[in-house]
Amino acid sequence: MPTIDIKDMLQHAYQNGYAVGAFDLVSLEFLEGIMEAAERCRSPVILSLAESHFEHYNFELLATAAETAAQQSTVPVAIFLDHGTGLDSAIRAINGGCNGVMVDASHHALPDNIALTRQVVEMAHSCGVPVEGELGYVPGVEGEDAERHPGKICYTTVEEAREYLRQTGVDFLAVSIGTVHGRMKGQPELDIERLEEINRALRIPLVIHGGTGLSDAQFRKLVSNGVAKINYYTALSDAAAQQILVNSRTGATKGYTQLTKGTIDAVRAEAERCMRLWGSAGQAEAVLQSCRPWQMIEHLIIYNVSGIDDQQAGQMAAEGRRILSQIPGVRHVLTGEAVKQDAKYRFCWLIRFVHERVIESYRDHPEHLRFADQVFRPVAGDRISIDYKLVH
Numbered sequence: 001m002p003t004i005d006i007k008d009m010l011q012h013a014y015q016n017g018y019a020v021g022a023f024d025l026v027s028l029e030f031l032e033g034i035m036e037a038a039e040r041c042r043s044p045v046i047l048s049l050a051e052s053h054f055e056h057y058n059f060e061l062l063a064t065a066a067e068t069a070a071q072q073s074t075v076p077v078a079i080f081l082d083h084g085t086g087l088d089s090a091i092r093a094i095n096g097g098c099n100g101v102m103v104d105a106s107h108h109a110l111p112d113n114i115a116l117t118r119q120v121v122e123m124a125h126s127c128g129v130p131v132e133g134e135l136g137y138v139p140g141v142e143g144e145d146a147e148r149h150p151g152k153i154c155y156t157t158v159e160e161a162r163e164y165l166r167q168t169g170v171d172f173l174a175v176s177i178g179t180v181h182g183r184m185k186g187q188p189e190l191d192i193e194r195l196e197e198i199n200r201a202l203r204i205p206l207v208i209h210g211g212t213g214l215s216d217a218q219f220r221k222l223v224s225n226g227v228a229k230i231n232y233y234t235a236l237s238d239a240a241a242q243q244i245l246v247n248s249r250t251g252a253t254k255g256y257t258q259l260t261k262g263t264i265d266a267v268r269a270e271a272e273r274c275m276r277l278w279g280s281a282g283q284a285e286a287v288l289q290s291c292r293p294w295q296m297i298e299h300l301i302i303y304n305v306s307g308i309d310d311q312q313a314g315q316m317a318a319e320g321r322r323i324l325s326q327i328p329g330v331r332h333v334l335t336g337e338a339v340k341q342d343a344k345y346r347f348c349w350l351i352r353f354v355h356e357r358v359i360e361s362y363r364d365h366p367e368h369l370r371f372a373d374q375v376f377r378p379v380a381g382d383r384i385s386i387d388y389k390l391v392h
């Protein structure tokens, strides 16, 4: 099953009155547990990778695992950069396999938040990738005690939200209405009236961060007032950690696999509870029918060189791999050489774009133009190129 366009996915949730869980992964156990939950309750799901967690895992490795999990799944999946800090993070995430990105500049003053967010939106939209921005401030740190990071909640205002949306063009907005990241003592007070007003003014899918610790009734209120994406991590982390603590007390030996035994199930159970509560359970088929698949494009060039020898052709390919893979929306750059010396064409490029839009933005990108006009085209006049999508 291909990954699904997340704009379509969240629009479906928004219009049909449910929210999709955006669960932060920190390991393969989390990935497996979350995917099992989604399969069991036939729910769309968002696999989130939070930049604040990158010190705990290799982003490219885990994002590739998430992409493989999405390909193997029978439910709709999107892969999302959570709390990205700026343009470079967003490019890294898109080129690494995310089909949606969040830029979190909410701790900056409004004009700076708008400027940074708009930069990310322009780049991401040129790759066909939707963007979530945040306005107002949700304090705390995922996975930790909320009291340890008692930053002041800064509530989102309707006027600022309207202006922010107009100036940035974000696809989804994370709002601050009283939630905090991390483990809470008691329940936060939510300003549902404010949420209602923001929803009425913007009419785009809204996002809630700091899902852990809210009551069932609070979740229902959020969902019925425009929240289509709920970010959730600490409760999954606590469920897995609790299982490890139990294992460490009762296990005969203390090897890694014994200590982590059962964590997939613990994560699965909590994620499944959320999917049922937030109404996404049972929506997989409808999403698959009405939402566009996220489809990569392959840009293939076969060519012969003239005026340079094979070694120089190899150097040119290496330079191209380095330069072209940095361009936003380029997922892979592969180069090859014909197996048979007498093949009609001796060399090829296979460049994977994350989305059809990248055909244009890549073509016009200054780094591509420089490489193509100054290095490649002068020696590769004899070439054929095609952009194609894979037909399943």
Ligand code: 13P
Residues within 6 Å of the ligand: 024, 050, 082, 083, 141, 142, 143, 180, 181, 182, 183, 208, 209, 210, 211, 212, 231, 232, 233, 234, 235
């Ligand atoms: P919790 O860890 O409080 O569930 O919040 C998660 C989150 O908002 C990730 O962006």
